[in-house]
Amino acid sequence: MQVLNIILRRLLLLVPLLVGIVLFVFIVMRFSPVDPSVAVFAEGTVDATQLAEFRHQHGLDRPLPVQFVSFLGQLAQGNMGRSLATGQKVSDIIATAMPLTIQLTVLGVLIAMVLSLTLGVTSAIYRDRWPDQLIRVITLGGVAAPSFWVALLLVQWLAIGLGLFPAGRYINPNDSISGWLMTMTLPALSLALPVAAQMTRIIRTSMVEELDRDYVRTARGGGLHPLVVVARNVLRNALINPLNVLGLRIGYLLGGAVVIETIFNLPGMGMVMINAVQNNEPAIVQGVVITIAVGFIGVNLLVDILSLLINPKLRGRGA
Structure with missing residues (x-):
């Protein structure tokens, strides 16, 4: 209650x-x-x-x-209005474009979580040694790189230079799962890499603080393997703060997807927004922005709920 x-x-x-x-x-x-x-x-x-x-x-x-x-x-009443030019419902336009934006955001979150957990935990375990120093340098560059700049580099190197990935088109997953993955990999990486760099530094800091606590030294002194201590106790306690930050970063990913979709010519919310601004369609612009804002707020509310469930101490603060 x-x-x-x-x-x-x-x-x-x-x-x-x-x-x-x-x-x-x-x-x-x-x-x-x-x-x-x-x-x-x-x-x-x-x-x-x-x-x-x-x-x-x-x-x-x-x-x-x-x-x-x-x-x-x-x-x-759930009515966002209609397009002045075509008379089409704004809700129908958003319903058509939103699935792609959600796909891109989810892929970006998954990639960012895997990279940041791997690099952050590794950096904390090997604190002040060469793996830690290398990861800190890499993440420093990642934090300074905006997603649109990363997207342009990835297109230049991997799509145009090496021809490993297609760019500028979208394949529906219902038509081809492998083709969908190929077309979504570069956009998802463009979103995920800057966020992964920021989350890696946060996870490392939280892990280092937990590793210095008395209960960790007691557990190690009792004969528990360091990896067992990290997996069973340290990681769970250390992920509370990064989880809260992740909620804000997911909102960043939702907003960044608008720009990334434009760069990669993906028919998502970004293209809808750009076309609406160019054609001066206020109802569509309002609908897109409100939808993204509600998504951002909903994600952060979900993260708050998860934080309350994971850390009972926050319930007293919330009260």
Whole structure:
């Protein structure tokens, strides 16, 4: 019950946060220098009467506060609006593009977790020796490298230079699992490598702190093998802080996927966002940003719940 109360309080706190995000995106799109009603029609094909009728039909001539309240009301009913140009539901557009973004994000998280756990634990066990020094240098470079720059390097080296991976196209997993993996490997690596570098340093720090605790020395003095101590006790305690950071990094991966999809020409949320901005489609932009924000918040809430279950001490702090 205590965990449930904490979760309910955090859910209530998320409501004003979501409203603030919606308001920010709404204002930014409404102050765009390009009128959405003008962008829908081809240049020179519409007169002032048709333009005024179109604006009135879509509520674009109403005051901004009225438009925002109306949009919130529709959003509360699960209606994100329609495309001004095609009339297609925004929810349908997002439902078509979202699976690819989720695939890319999940692959990036898995790669980042495997790399960071392997390198972080190895670096902590061999503290201040050559494996530790080498890993710290590598991760320092990884932290400084943005994902889009890593993506361009991977395309240049592995796709264009060596021809090991395709670039610029997407293969559905229903058509070919191997082809899907080949087309998703470089984008997922581009997302995962900077995050893996950051997580490696965090895991190493947490592992070193745990390895210096008294219970570790007692367990080793009792004859337990160091690997048993690390796997049974140290790793579980050391992963609490990295788990919280991972929730924030997953949000970074969701946002970074928008840029990576554009670089690799993947038909996900990123391409939808870019096309919507270019065509001045405020409903689509708002829908994409809100969806990503809800995903980010949901992931962090899940990480908080896992942290509460793993570490009972946090329940008292949350209360």
